Amino acid sequence: MAEIEVNGGIVVYDLIGPEDGEVLTVTPGGRFSKDYPGVRPFAEALADRGKRVLIWDRPNTGASDVQLYGRSESHMRAETLAGIVTRLGLGPVVVLGGSGGARDSIVFAIEYPELVRKLLVWSIVGGAFSSMSLASVYVLDEIRTIRRGGIDGILALKGKAGSWSDLVRANPRNLQRLRDLGAAEFERVMWRWFEAYVPKATEAIPGVADHEIRGIDVPTLIVRGGEADIDHPKRTSFEVHALIRGSRLIEPPWPEDAWERAQEARDAGKGGIFDPWLKAVPTFLDFIDEPVEPAEGAAP
Incomplete structure (x- = not known):
């Protein structure tokens, strides 16, 4: 490695x-x-x-x-x-x-x-189903959670393979990286990434x-x-x-x-x-x- x-x-x-x-x-x-x-x-x-x-x-x-x-x-x-x-x-x-x-x-x-x-x-x-499914996997819970619970809420998200808390366990640096990023920037990025999963006729x-x-x-x-x-x-x-x-x-x-x-x-x-x-x-x-x-x- x-x-x-x-x-x-x-x-x-x-x-x-x-x-x-x-x-x-x-x-x-x-x-x-x-x-x-x-x-x-x-x-x-x-x-x-x-x-x-x-x-x-x-x-x-x-x-x-x-x-x-x-x-x-x-x-x-x-x-x-x-x-x-x-x-x-x-x-x-x-x-x-x-x-x-x-x-x-x-x-x-x-x-x-x-x-x-x-x-x-x-x-x-x-296609519509698999794209919307990805939005659910990658960004929808994150957007809801960051607005209610900030970075601590993101770290408490459960039930996903490769959750943010899993990333911290695998690499302790990630805890401070998430805190340094902050809730406002995390949310801004999630909204931008969400746009990719909105089904479009030209994609x-x-x-x-x-x-x-x-x-x-x-x-x-x-x-x-x-x-x-x-x-x-x-x-x-x-x-x-x-x-x-x-x-x-x-x-x-x-x-x-x-x-x-x-x-x-x-x-x-x-x-x-x-x-x-x-x-x-x-x-x-x-x-x-x-x-x-x-x-x-x-x-x-």
């Missing part, structure tokens, strides 16, 4: 695999850390095939510092990833992300195209305009959403595919109901929601290892 300071906050990360391997970044979803079940085994399986894999605790996950700034939480995290990749001299990289990590990765590809060689995304959140994914996604111009692999997955709708994967010129949409390399069954396994204490990712390793590596065709009009 290593640490790096980006935009005034410490970010915890690991680089797995041979030092001369092609660099891949892996970003999970939720407020889940790099050590949440399923993430590290996925990265290690990629590293076993010669890749150099970056896994990281995004701000507001795991042992990294709490940070609250930017147009949306995904934009903040994309900026943080750019800082890591640039400071460590890793780019351009192959960017992989699932669930909320897919959104973070798409924003990264939009904002920092010079740092991206290829993009692979799956379990993409979009296939929360907080990202369709015209921005159309600007992505790197080889892109998109895994179709599960038939009955209401959190990562099938429709959204088709919409993102339609927006990214030349992208490739593939059938899921895991069972059709993998998300639902993984949730059941997690709730029963028998697995994690990201465990199915391992099944995608051969398919993902095939795409990653394909030679990149020169851009139209580029010199041979």
Whole structure:
């Protein structure tokens, strides 16, 4: 485990695999850390095939510092990833992300195209239900609580994976960081981040305009959403595919109901929601290892 300071906050990360391997970044979803079940085994399986894999605790996950700034939480995290990749001299990289990590990765590809060689995304959140569900998970309780109970109320919030109190337990610096931020600024940021989750006809994914996604111009692999997955709708994967010129949409390399069954396994204490990712390793590596065709009009 290593640490790096980006935009005034410490970010915890690991680089797995041979030092001369092609660099891949892996970003999970939720407020889940790099050590949440399923993430590290996925990265290690990629590293076993010669890749150099970056896994990281995004701000507001795991042992990294709490940070609250930017147009949306995904934009903040994309900026943080750019800082890591640039400071460590890793780019351009192959960017992989699932669930909320897919959104973070798409924003990264939009904002920092010079740092991206290829993009692979799956379990993409979009549409009214899943966007509003995310608002409930990430910001609605926070807005209600900060107005009534201030930072102490935020620290007392229960019932969420990756709660603010969990972040303080994992990293005691976060207690003072939250107090220094203060209730007024915390609330201002939450209202701004809330705006990303308000469903809009011009946004296939929360907080990202369709015209921005159309600007992505790197080889892109998109895994179709599960038939009955209401959190990562099938429709959204088709919409993102339609927006990214030349992208490739593939059938899921895991069972059709993998998300639902993984949730059941997690709730029963028998697995994690990201465990199915391992099944995608051969398919993902095939795409990653394909030679990149020169851009139209580029010199041979």
